[in-house]
């Protein structure tokens with residue numbers, strides 16, 4: 423039974439989809455079979471980031487609507503073997519309800535070691551559908567006050583949904599910009615503000631971000647890849663020390 427992790431944020435644009443794609447690939451490199459589910463109905467992006475957008479026919483809504491079996495809507499990533507993608511519907515009106523989503527994820531998780539769910543921004547119905555079946559949530563923040571406000575809201579919601587484990591991931595971290603912003607004295611104060619246990623810090627890495635945007639695998643000698651690999655190890659239950 424695969425472990426289900428939802429990647430959330432509250433505020434948009436913190437890097438959820440980039441992190442989802444990167445973590446999916448990093449978990450595969452650790453020997454896992456991984457399913458990435460895009461739950462951002464109307465604004466899907468994981469298909470682009472994992473290089474399968476040209477071949478999509480079916481999506482989650484087609485499985486739920488009985489238009490196709492699950493296997494027809496799950497696409498193998500060409501560049502990363504053992505990484506699979508279930509795309510979100512193209513229209514927000516086809517968003518799947520939390521109740522149905524939970525049932526679907528419970529079935530799919532039997533066939534993978536990890537299921538990673540990319541959540542839409544905000545805490546609306548799409549958020550609940552994405553998070554409802556999760557064994558754990560990773561809240562992706564940027565070390566900025568507005569992002570931390572979103573984090574607070576999402577943390578409350580995740581607790582209401584009784585998600586068993588909630589972890590904080592600081593993404594796009596740039597020491598120089600962080601000092602210049604001068605909103606927090608150090609990363610410890612960001613973690614205190616979040617009130618969530620840290621799982622990792624991903625540095626700002628324009629090379630890795632560009633690879634993801636172009637649908638190329640986020641792998642090789644990049645700062646963000648090194649950090650993502652450490653987060654993937656922790657998601658796999660391996661106790662690697664944090665590097666701040």
Ligand SMILES: Nc1ncnc2c1ncn2[C@@H]1O[C@H](COP(=O)(O)OP(=O)(O)OP(=O)(O)O)[C@@H](O)[C@H]1O
Pocket residue numbers: 431433434435436437438439440441462541542543593594595624625626627628631632635646
């Ligand atoms: N570690 C990083 N270093 C540099 N740029 C990054 C990093 N992570 C993400 N980005 C960039 O930040 C922008 C937002 O990323 P992304 O689309 O993954 O965020 P999101 O949280 O999924 O957004 P949305 O809420 O709209 O779904 C993109 O331009 C992406 O390339």
Ligand SMILES: [Mg+2]
Pocket residue numbers: 438439440462467540541
């Ligand atoms: Mg996204």
